Amino acid sequence: MKKSYLVIGLGRFGANVAKSLANMNCDVLAVDINEESVQQISHEVPHCLIADATKMNVLHELGAGSVDYAIVAIGNNLQASILTVVNLKNLGVKNIIVRADVEGHKEVYKMLGATEVIIPEEASAKSLANQILSDSILDYYQVALNYAIVKIEIGEKFESKTLIELNIRNRFDVNIVGIIKDISSTEFYIPKGTDVLSPGNIVVVVGTDSKLKKFDQFLNS
Ligand code: ATP
Numbered sequence: 001m002k003k004s005y006l007v008i009g010l011g012r013f014g015a016n017v018a019k020s021l022a023n024m025n026c027d028v029l030a031v032d033i034n035e036e037s038v039q040q041i042s043h044e045v046p047h048c049l050i051a052d053a054t055k056m057n058v059l060h061e062l063g064a065g066s067v068d069y070a071i072v073a074i075g076n077n078l079q080a081s082i083l084t085v086v087n088l089k090n091l092g093v094k095n096i097i098v099r100a101d102v103e104g105h106k107e108v109y110k111m112l113g114a115t116e117v118i119i120p121e122e123a124s125a126k127s128l129a130n131q132i133l134s135d136s137i138l139d140y141y142q143v144a145l146n147y148a149i150v151k152i153e154i155g156e157k158f159e160s161k162t163l164i165e166l167n168i169r170n171r172f173d174v175n176i177v178g179i180i181k182d183i184s185s186t187e188f189y190i191p192k193g194t195d196v197l198s199p200g201n202i203v204v205v206v207g208t209d210s211k212l213k214k215f216d217q218f219l220n221s
Helices: 012-023 035-041 056-062 078-090 104-112 120-132 168-172 209-219
Strands: 004-008 027-032 048-050 069-072 095-099 116-118 137-144 147-153 175-180 202-208
Touching (some): 012 027, 056 078, 078 095, 104 116, 116 120, 147 209, 168 175
Parallel strands (some): 095 116
Antiparallel strands (some): 137 147
8 A cells, every 4th residue: 555654844855855755656745834835845745734743733633643654854943843753653653754963863853752863964975875885895985076986896707808998988987096906915006008807806996976886887797
């Protein structure tokens, strides 16, 4: 059966959550105390209303007690956020996800009944790390926004070829700045076009996160 979601607080975070759920055709109700915030998403989220989530009777009337997931994205209004979590808990909502701004608030929300507490900055940093880190990426150093130097171990199925044949810079838009013979070696050398890349070699590569990810897939598919 289709799951139902209640998104409370439509600042940047809450509005994006509500819009994403609506775009995925989920059953979502979005509410905010502020009329303008509701209006801003009304063309993308069919069910949105003005409501004060700190009021138990308001939540009750909205049918909050029967949703599968409630997402509290009230953000920096700590008092309103706390009251809302307590209300949702009292209404018997099983999954209460709270957006927090600081690590220190996590425990407070959990004590009050939140099932999950998300700090958006932390979550996006982790998701980036997960995207980029695979078993074959041994190290990752961010050098600028979206740019990194990574160490990638070449997979067993890779067909050995020279750098000239591989034409990496043109094909993948990344640069190999060094090669290490294998995982047990400390010998690092600057590559020449005639050097051959083989399974087990470790390449040190610079590029954007997304290009590096594609190059890793090429070396390890
Ligand atoms: P971001 O950091 O992602 O930009 P934001 O700074 O926009 O988020 P806030 O401005 O704190 O986050 O947004 C929280 C939203 O929660 C606001 O739109 C505010 O009107 C709404 N809000 C505050 N109190 C309540 C309440 N009691 N009931 C419902 N909504 C509320």
